[in-house]
Amino acid sequence: MTQESKSPRAEQQFFDDPAIDRIMGAFMALATEHYVLLDRVRAMERELVSVGTLDRGALAREPSESERAETAIDRTAFVEALMRPLLGEQDAAGATGKFSLK
Amino acid sequence: MDDRSFVAAQDFLLSAKTYWSTTMYRTLRDKSAAANKDVVDEQVETVASIAQCIEDAPLYQFYAWLERHLQRMKYAGRYGLVPYHHERRDDLLSALNQAFDAEKILDIDTSLALPAYYTGVDIHQHPGGVWSDAIAGMVYERGARTTTPLTGAAEKDVHERFTDLVLGECSPTTVLDMGCGFGKSTQPFVRRLPDSSIDAVDLSAPCLRLAADTALQSQAGNVRFRQMNACDTDFDADSFDLVTSTMVLHELPPKTIEELLDEAFRVLSPGGRMVHLDFYCVPDAFRRFVHYGHARRNNEPYMQPLAELDLSVLVESKGFVDVEITPFQESDRVDLNADDAWRFPWTVISATKPEGAAS
Numbered sequence: 001m002t003q004e005s006k007s008p009r010a011e012q013q014f015f016d017d018p019a020i021d022r023i024m025g026a027f028m029a030l031a032t033e034h035y036v037l038l039d040r041v042r043a044m045e046r047e048l049v050s051v052g053t054l055d056r057g058a059l060a061r062e063p064s065e066s067e068r069a070e071t072a073i074d075r076t077a078f079v080e081a082l083m084r085p086l087l088g089e090q091d092a093a094g095a096t097g098k099f100s101l102k
Numbered sequence: 103m104d105d106r107s108f109v110a111a112q113d114f115l116l117s118a119k120t121y122w123s124t125t126m127y128r129t130l131r132d133k134s135a136a137a138n139k140d141v142v143d144e145q146v147e148t149v150a151s152i153a154q155c156i157e158d159a160p161l162y163q164f165y166a167w168l169e170r171h172l173q174r175m176k177y178a179g180r181y182g183l184v185p186y187h188h189e190r191r192d193d194l195l196s197a198l199n200q201a202f203d204a205e206k207i208l209d210i211d212t213s214l215a216l217p218a219y220y221t222g223v224d225i226h227q228h229p230g231g232v233w234s235d236a237i238a239g240m241v242y243e244r245g246a247r248t249t250t251p252l253t254g255a256a257e258k259d260v261h262e263r264f265t266d267l268v269l270g271e272c273s274p275t276t277v278l279d280m281g282c283g284f285g286k287s288t289q290p291f292v293r294r295l296p297d298s299s300i301d302a303v304d305l306s307a308p309c310l311r312l313a314a315d316t317a318l319q320s321q322a323g324n325v326r327f328r329q330m331n332a333c334d335t336d337f338d339a340d341s342f343d344l345v346t347s348t349m350v351l352h353e354l355p356p357k358t359i360e361e362l363l364d365e366a367f368r369v370l371s372p373g374g375r376m377v378h379l380d381f382y383c384v385p386d387a388f389r390r391f392v393h394y395g396h397a398r399r400n401n402e403p404y405m406q407p408l409a410e411l412d413l414s415v416l417v418e419s420k421g422f423v424d425v426e427i428t429p430f431q432e433s434d435r436v437d438l439n440a441d442d443a444w445r446f447p448w449t450v451i452s453a454t455k456p457e458g459a460a461s
Contacts, residue, residue, distance in 0.1 A: 016163075
C-alpha cells in the first residue's frame with residue numbers, strides 16, 4: 001500500500017474511552033503477529049523432523065489445504081482463549097462487578 | 103511478506119471472524135434480548151430501543167470494534183490483502199495482460215466518468231476501493247473468498263445457488279449481469295447457458311479485466327465484459343430476456359437504484375425477468391440493529407437506505423409486474439428461521455416486464 005493511499009480520516013470510535021480503541025488495535029496486531037510466528041515455528045519443526053535440516057524456501061511456501069486443515073482445531077482454540085474474556089463472564093464463581101475501596 | 107505468513111495471518115483473522123459471528127453474536131443477541139425484556143415488549147422493539155439497551159455494554163463495544171477492525175486488518179496493515187498483492191504487482195499484471203492480446207471479450211471505456219457515490223467511499227474497507235488500482239480486482243477477488251465464511255467448502259457457493267434459482271424459473275437466451283464485479287456472479291450463467299449471449303457490465307476496469315481473464319481461461323465464447331454504468335447502458339431497448347445483479351443494489355443511493363430499475367425495464371424484452379440478489383429482508387429489530395451497524399462499520403453507506411426502501415412499491419412504480427421479494431438461503435447450513443449466527447439478510451428481488459410494455 002502506498003503512503004498516498006492512506007486516509008487521514010479519524011477512525012471510528014466504539015469504546016467510551018478512545019484509548020481502548022487504539023490499544024485494541026495494538027493488541028490485535030500483536031495477536032496476529034503471534035499467530036504468524038506460531039505458524040512459522042510449527043512449519044519449521046515439521047521441516048526439521050522430516051528432512052533433518054533447515055530449508056527457508058520450503059518454510060516460505062504457501063501451506064497446502066491439508067496442512068491448513070491440520071492446524072484448524074488449534075487455531076480455533078487459540079481464538080477462543082483470546083476472545084472469550086471479551087464476553088465478561090467468570091470462569092470460576094465469585095464476586096462480580098467493579099472493586100473499589102473508596 | 104511471504105505466502106506462508108500471509109495465509110497464516112488471514113486464517114487467524116478468519117477464525118477470529120468466525121468466533122465473532124457465532125459465539126460472540128449469540129451472546130450479544132441473548133444479552134440484548136434480556137436487557138430489552140426489562141424495557142419494552144418484544145413486539146414493539148425497535149432499532150432505537152435496542153441501541154438504548156445495548157450500545158453502552160462492553161460486549162457490544164468489543165463486538166462493534168472487532169467487526170470494524172477484523173475487516174480493516176483483512177485488507178490493510180502488515181498482512182493485509184492490499185500490501186500482499188502490491189508486493190506482487192508486476193507479476194500479477196503481466197500474467198493478466200498476456201491473456202487479452204487476441205480476444206475481444208473485454209471493452210474498457212477509458213472516458214467513462216465514475217459517479218461520486220462510487221469513488222467517495224472505500225467500500226468493504228478496501229483502501230482505494232475496487233476501481234482505483236490496476237490490481238484492485240485481484241485484491242477484491244481474494245477478499246471475496248471469505249464473504250460467507252460459514253458456507254462449507256464442499257457446498258455450492260452463493261452465486262451458484264442464485265443461478266440455480268434463477269434458471270429454475272426461466273431459460274434466457276440473452277442475459278445482462280449488472281455490476282458484475284470480477285465476474286463471479288456471471289460465471290455460473292456463462293457455464294450453464296453455453297448457447298446464450300451474456301453481457302456483463304461494471305464500473306471497475308480492474309475487476310472487468312480479471313473477469314475477462316477468468317472467462318478466457320475457461321474458454322467461454324458466450325460472454326462479453328464491458329465497462330459501463332449499469333444505469334445508463336448503450337444496449338438497445340427490449341434486448342435481454344434476463345437482467346440480473348448480485349450484491350449491487352446496496353451499493354447504490356436510492357436515486358441511483360431508481361435509475362437502475364428504469365434501465366433494467368428499458369433493456370428487458372417484454373415478458374423478460376429481472377432478478378436481483380441483495381440484502382433486504384431483515385426479520386426483526388435486533389438483526390436490523392446489527393445490519394445497520396455492519397453497514398457503518400464496513401463502509402457501506404447505502405445499505406441502510408436500501409433496507410428502509412419500500413422496494414415492492416418502487417419496482418411496481420417502474421412498470422414491473424409479478425414482483426417477488428423473498429429471503430434467500432445462501433448455504434445448506436443456514437436455517438432461515440433460526441438466529442444462531444451473524445449473516446447477511448440475503449434476499450431475492452424479482453419482477454417481470456409485462457408483455458406489450460413500451461420501453
